[in-house]
Amino acid sequence: MQARQAPRDRIVSMACELFRQHGIRGIGVDAIAEAAETNKMTLYRHFGSKDDLVCETLRYTSEKAAAFWDQLEASHPNDPMAQLQGWVKARAQCLADNKYGCDLANAAVELKEQGHPAHVVIENFKLAQRRRLEKLCRDAGVSEPELLSDTLSMLMEGAQVSKLATGSEGPSMRFMRACEAAIASFHQPATALETASQVPA
Amino acid sequence: MQARQAPRDRIVSMACELFRQHGIRGIGVDAIAEAAETNKMTLYRHFGSKDDLVCETLRYTSEKAAAFWDQLEASHPNDPMAQLQGWVKARAQCLADNKYGCDLANAAVELKEQGHPAHVVIENFKLAQRRRLEKLCRDAGVSEPELLSDTLSMLMEGAQVSKLATGSEGPSMRFMRACEAAIASFHQPATALETASQVPA
DNA sequence: TCGAATAGTTACCGACCGGTCACACCTATG
DNA sequence: CATAGGTGTGACCGGTCGGTAACTATTCGA
Numbered sequence: 001m002q003a004r005q006a007p008r009d010r011i012v013s014m015a016c017e018l019f020r021q022h023g024i025r026g027i028g029v030d031a032i033a034e035a036a037e038t039n040k041m042t043l044y045r046h047f048g049s050k051d052d053l054v055c056e057t058l059r060y061t062s063e064k065a066a067a068f069w070d071q072l073e074a075s076h077p078n079d080p081m082a083q084l085q086g087w088v089k090a091r092a093q094c095l096a097d098n099k100y101g102c103d104l105a106n107a108a109v110e111l112k113e114q115g116h117p118a119h120v121v122i123e124n125f126k127l128a129q130r131r132r133l134e135k136l137c138r139d140a141g142v143s144e145p146e147l148l149s150d151t152l153s154m155l156m157e158g159a160q161v162s163k164l165a166t167g168s169e170g171p172s173m174r175f176m177r178a179c180e181a182a183i184a185s186f187h188q189p190a191t192a193l194e195t196a197s198q199v200p201a
Numbered sequence: 202m203q204a205r206q207a208p209r210d211r212i213v214s215m216a217c218e219l220f221r222q223h224g225i226r227g228i229g230v231d232a233i234a235e236a237a238e239t240n241k242m243t244l245y246r247h248f249g250s251k252d253d254l255v256c257e258t259l260r261y262t263s264e265k266a267a268a269f270w271d272q273l274e275a276s277h278p279n280d281p282m283a284q285l286q287g288w289v290k291a292r293a294q295c296l297a298d299n300k301y302g303c304d305l306a307n308a309a310v311e312l313k314e315q316g317h318p319a320h321v322v323i324e325n326f327k328l329a330q331r332r333r334l335e336k337l338c339r340d341a342g343v344s345e346p347e348l349l350s351d352t353l354s355m356l357m358e359g360a361q362v363s364k365l366a367t368g369s370e371g372p373s374m375r376f377m378r379a380c381e382a383a384i385a386s387f388h389q390p391a392t393a394l395e396t397a398s399q400v401p402a
Numbered sequence: 403t404c405g406a407a408t409a410g411t412t413a414c415c416g417a418c419c420g421g422t423c424a425c426a427c428c429t430a431t432g
Numbered sequence: 433c434a435t436a437g438g439t440g441t442g443a444c445c446g447g448t449c450g451g452t453a454a455c456t457a458t459t460c461g462a
Binding site for chain 1: 307310362365374
């Protein structure tokens, strides 16, 4: 028979969920422990403080994101452009499914005190995402991989927070088309771009 | 001699500042009253609750944003494309100056409980911004004004939260170039776009 | 000058927060 | 059977939170 997960794992996954629903400052450790069907003492034996638990949930989420990248590469081997389009499609799907944007970005908004241990987790995650996306753009052979990847990053981040602020009928409804247009405008013949930034022919 | 502002105005502007620095949940009404050189009782006589004060600060900020739009129109009369480029430039400048992104968007991230009175303020503000930006794009005669304006909205929103998460060396460093490239790709000859979305010639 | 409105002061309330304590419990392994 | 390590329980701590009561001081217009 299927044994229940260990208390530690239950705490991490429930904390993830509750932080997403109520915000990090909006939920207490008591409520997290109760939702994980355990108690505060056990929580504090595994994580020395609430901040530690926050960092652990952010690491947990970023590991799942890393797994998504691997899966994306495997689904379109040796076809970086297809991977790029798969990325857009997956992000659009995630945007449609997920009511609360990116946990890491939300944490960055919420935890403004400099020196909070979560900041290095967030930064490492975002930098890794950026690196992988830029590599994808470069391998796909677009004319300005750095600009395209940062454009796509901003579009994704903006779509998520925009959906939080304006709902699904706001700018985020055109996320996919915006990504496709951006990719197209950087693809091979950089015609429309030449007026904005001088790329050598 | 210059009389001091009325207590109510001091409270609103200081609350604005402190919410921006510490987050809405990260600062208490006591601290706000003290920073405004007044006291909690006076604060509660003007604003029935902290939530009311939050709404008022958000309204205050969105009024300043509306004034910015009027000023933008006045500075380039009858030249929507120049206004659009002025918008990009102003947003880039604001991005460089402001360490904490958009107050309204941040509030949307932080206040996840549905039914919070701030949500209608946030939504009205974001919808108004979107309407004005779309009108600008339409008047500038670009090929797909709705798609371009939503693209620019997402780029701006994404640049702000990205700067919070990754710092100024992240994707937000290419915000201006991304906007210019987007505008260029939708300007007049919609060449590069035709592959992504079928616009009638 | 009087009176009403506004502003300031101090103390207080109940609730909740993150975090700790001492102690009983269960279970697996030697 | 004994022991040890992870787990559960409930009470407790100091601090802070949003919000209120009662009272005094100031301002300002009629």
